[in-house]
Amino acid sequence: DALLEVNNMKKHFHLAGNQTLKAVDGVTFHIKRGETFGLVGESGCGKSTAGRTIIGLYDATEGQVLFDGQDISRLKGKGLKQYSRKIQMVFQDPYASLNPRMTIANIIAEGMDIHGLHRGKARMERVHSLLEAVGLNQEHANRFPHEFSGGQRQRIGIARALAIEPEFIIADEPISALDVSVQAQVVNLFKKLQRELGLTYLFIAHDLAMVKHISDRIGVMYLGKLVEVTTSEMLYSNPQHPYTQSLLSAIPIPDPDVERRRERILLKGEVPSPLAPPSGCPFRTRCPHAMDVCAERMPEMKETEPGHHVACHLYE
Ligand code: SF4
Numbered sequence: 001d002a003l004l005e006v007n008n009m010k011k012h013f014h015l016a017g018n019q020t021l022k023a024v025d026g027v028t029f030h031i032k033r034g035e036t037f038g039l040v041g042e043s044g045c046g047k048s049t050a051g052r053t054i055i056g057l058y059d060a061t062e063g064q065v066l067f068d069g070q071d072i073s074r075l076k077g078k079g080l081k082q083y084s085r086k087i088q089m090v091f092q093d094p095y096a097s098l099n100p101r102m103t104i105a106n107i108i109a110e111g112m113d114i115h116g117l118h119r120g121k122a123r124m125e126r127v128h129s130l131l132e133a134v135g136l137n138q139e140h141a142n143r144f145p146h147e148f149s150g151g152q153r154q155r156i157g158i159a160r161a162l163a164i165e166p167e168f169i170i171a172d173e174p175i176s177a178l179d180v181s182v183q184a185q186v187v188n189l190f191k192k193l194q195r196e197l198g199l200t201y202l203f204i205a206h207d208l209a210m211v212k213h214i215s216d217r218i219g220v221m222y223l224g225k226l227v228e229v230t231t232s233e234m235l236y237s238n239p240q241h242p243y244t245q246s247l248l249s250a251i252p253i254p255d256p257d258v259e260r261r262r263e264r265i266l267l268k269g270e271v272p273s274p275l276a277p278p279s280g281c282p283f284r285t286r287c288p289h290a291m292d293v294c295a296e297r298m299p300e301m302k303e304t305e306p307g308h309h310v311a312c313h314l315y316e
């Protein structure tokens with residue numbers, strides 16, 4: 001029942017001076033229909049590039065993206081047009097992604113216009129119902145982006161993504177730029193829309209705290225690779241990869257008993273340049289548990305308990 005299957009997907013960029021940036025370097029995961037998959041990692045880990053490759057903004061260098069069983073790299077003409085309707089993106093910076101000279105109605109209806117949906121009177125009715133679905137109202141239709149707060153602009157970005165009735169939404173850090181007080185409201189809106197419309201989400205974030213309340217399953221990325229993939233519950237109760245453990249240790253937990261069990265793990269050094277990743281395990285230069293084998297061989301993804309996949313020599 002996977003809606004999306006990503007198999008060993010790579011996206012490499014060839015740069016000046018014969019350098020290769022391996023932004024995404026062989027990731028494999030799937031997203032079930034109706035599920036939310038959180039993709040987490042520090043900036044530069046390749047999570048946005050992964051999202052952009054899945055939606056087709058980049059061609060994968062290697063590997064496969066299957067949507068509803070179809071290889072998207074083989075889609076042409078009508079098939080490609082259908083795919084571009086089924087999958088939509090919500091961006092991090094709602095202001096930069098909204099044309100300041102267009103009214104909210106025209107911004108929301110742009111995709112409908114391109115795909116020739118809801119013409120004439122039905123077009124405005126559709127805009128009104130979308131505004132209401134995202135917690136805004138009809139009077140907002142003829143205003144301009146600068147008249148709205150950050151949270152409202154993100155609601156407009158969501159309405160625009162919904163306009164052509166997609167099945168799948170890639171949200172690339174949709175709450176990172178918002179005030180903390182507004183973040184939960186926007187997460188709740190995503191959840192409500194998922195329930196009402198049966199949507200499937202890829203929810204990208206740089207921080208585990210941001211995906212906790214929305215994700216069914218989570219993948220953790222480091223330097224272009226997935227290091228751990230499992231359910232939200234297992235990731236939080238039993239993080240296995242040393243990188244995940246350090247990320248989780250940074251999240252304050254209100255329960256004092258849990259706090260005592262989870263000490264802050266401070267990593268040494270910085271994330272290495274993706275232009276010159278370490279040999280073997282990408283995390284080894286910062287890992288508190290690194291062993292000789294970690295420099296020699298890249299650990300493979302292993303299932304350590306049902307539904308819990310980890311790439312680390314500690315579990316081999
Ligand atoms: Fe650490 Fe080695 Fe596991 Fe990498 S493979 S996370 S370096 S223990």
Ligand code: MG
Nearest residue numbers: 044047048173
């Ligand atoms: Mg990004």
